[in-house]
Amino acid sequence: MIPPQFEYYRAQSVDDAVSALRAGGEDAKALAGGMSLIPVLKMRMSSPPLLVDIGALQSLNYVRVDSDQVCVGALTRHRDLMSSAVLRDALPLLADTAYDVGDAQVRARGTIGGVLAHADSAGDYCMVSLLLDAHIVTTDRVIAAQDFFEGFMETCLGSDELITEIRFPVSRGPHTYIKFRRRRSDWAVIGVGVQRSLDDARACRIGLTNAGFTVSRAPEAEEVYSAGGTADDVAAAAAAHASPLADLAGDVEYKKALIAELTRRAITEVGAQ
Amino acid sequence: MLLVHFLRDQLGMTGTHIGCDTSQCGACTVWLDGDAVKSCTIFAVQADGHKVTTIEGLSTGQKLHPMQQAFHDEHALQCGYCTPGFIMSAASLLKRIPHPTDEDLLHGLEGNICRCTGYVNILKAVRRAAEIASNETRDDEAEK
Numbered sequence A: 001m002i003p004p005q006f007e008y009y010r011a012q013s014v015d016d017a018v019s020a021l022r023a024g025g026e027d028a029k030a031l032a033g034g035m036s037l038i039p040v041l042k043m044r045m046s047s048p049p050l051l052v053d054i055g056a057l058q059s060l061n062y063v064r065v066d067s068d069q070v071c072v073g074a075l076t077r078h079r080d081l082m083s084s085a086v087l088r089d090a091l092p093l094l095a096d097t098a099y100d101v102g103d104a105q106v107r108a109r110g111t112i113g114g115v116l117a118h119a120d121s122a123g124d125y126c127m128v129s130l131l132l133d134a135h136i137v138t139t140d141r142v143i144a145a146q147d148f149f150e151g152f153m154e155t156c157l158g159s160d161e162l163i164t165e166i167r168f169p170v171s172r173g174p175h176t177y178i179k180f181r182r183r184r185s186d187w188a189v190i191g192v193g194v195q196r197s198l199d200d201a202r203a204c205r206i207g208l209t210n211a212g213f214t215v216s217r218a219p220e221a222e223e224v225y226s227a228g229g230t231a232d233d234v235a236a237a238a239a240a241h242a243s244p245l246a247d248l249a250g251d252v253e254y255k256k257a258l259i260a261e262l263t264r265r266a267i268t269e270v271g272a273q
Numbered sequence B: 001m002l003l004v005h006f007l008r009d010q011l012g013m014t015g016t017h018i019g020c021d022t023s024q025c026g027a028c029t030v031w032l033d034g035d036a037v038k039s040c041t042i043f044a045v046q047a048d049g050h051k052v053t054t055i056e057g058l059s060t061g062q063k064l065h066p067m068q069q070a071f072h073d074e075h076a077l078q079c080g081y082c083t084p085g086f087i088m089s090a091a092s093l094l095k096r097i098p099h100p101t102d103e104d105l106l107h108g109l110e111g112n113i114c115r116c117t118g119y120v121n122i123l124k125a126v127r128r129a130a131e132i133a134s135n136e137t138r139d140d141e142a143e144k
């Protein structure tokens, strides 16, 4: 497959990238790890006149932890996240999630900012950022995760706006992310993430991957949990309120059954931690 | 232009294969600055100024790289289509994790698909290459 022609510019800094994108017009695009954008170009689903390569900007590759926040640079790669000791201590759910994104070659190139900007409903970090009420810092503003994902692969990012950092609350409580796939390197057919509070055993957040047009929380299921419901009750609530889409992996009934079963397992697992 | 097309069509180095052309199979795996990457999912221009290593660059003269030797010894290939990619991925994995557990191997090689072998001999070969490498380091240390 041959991608369409484009101009290529390797940005020297974040400011340089923003000016290049501005000069390139509405359809110019940033290129980070290329693990989603290059396949899109090869399938000719998009043909930007200009690609601004930001992948090599080391200044946006970091994990920093202060007392209550974990700040992750947008160009931090999946492999860096999975092997970061500070991340594993302060936000193990994110490190675990990174461990199972794509495969080794994808993890060596793909970035957290790229996953958020691509905004696939199966984007694992999209779910984690929504689950934990993360904040997405851009070259223009700070956006709450719940306002960031607007629809099917759509975000509120402007065409010359870059994600620079993602801020998560430190979360050391019991957690799990169960990602159901046919092959290990695939995207989730359905994924269920659970993060329980460290101090309050009845406070937990539940997030769903690939269970609708965008990633989602399961507030009804969270309420059932805090009211003392069993894992089965929580699972039933999660499935009842989700609107998964039928696709090649299965129909709606199958997806709902998966949501229920994975939620049941996730809640049981977190309860046992 | 994609890196794999540059390698095969411009440089005539056809050791790097194209299997799926959709970022799934790993047949096109090469090293970029020592990291295994899929050359069908990276533009040649992105490699400008960086070091690219292909399967052609692994052996030293007639002496095979330990991973190539181990694939040969363990009969880790049948049609051979996936082999260059597997060797590049596996050799890169051992550089990062010299003593891999079974989980490390499965996790580190999930980006490569083989339609012939059933993977058993491939895993044997990678374990053997890890052993050869650790024996060599032990010998080197003994010499010092």
Ligand SMILES: Cc1cc2nc3c(=O)[nH]c(=O)nc-3n(C[C@H](O)[C@H](O)[C@H](O)COP(=O)(O)OP(=O)(O)OC[C@H]3O[C@@H](n4cnc5c(N)ncnc54)[C@H](O)[C@@H]3O)c2cc1C
Pocket: A029, A030, A031, A032, A033, A034, A035, A036, A037, A038, A074, A075, A100, A101, A102, A103, A106, A109, A110, A111, A112, A113, A114, A115, A117, A118, A122, A123, A124, A125, A157, A161, A162, A163, A164, A185, A186, A187, A188, B023, B024
């Ligand atoms: C075989 C395979 C399996 C995969 N499996 C998974 C999986 O299981 N889970 C998962 O979550 N992902 C998966 N991915 C996708 C992978 O995680 C990509 O890395 C990710 O979707 C995009 O990140 P990237 O850095 O490669 O971005 P790119 O592909 O370079 O860019 C993607 C989009 O984001 C924009 N963009 C990138 N960075 C920024 C930024 N800083 N600011 C603003 N816009 C930006 C680009 O303009 C483009 O529109 C898989 C990919 C492959 C090839």
Ligand code: FES
Pocket: B017, B018, B019, B020, B021, B022, B023, B024, B025, B026, B027, B028, B029, B038, B039, B040, B041
């Ligand atoms: S040809 Fe590149 S991953 Fe299959």
Ligand code: FES
Pocket: B076, B077, B078, B079, B080, B081, B082, B083, B113, B114, B115, B116, B117
């Ligand atoms: S040996 Fe034939 S595909 Fe692997």
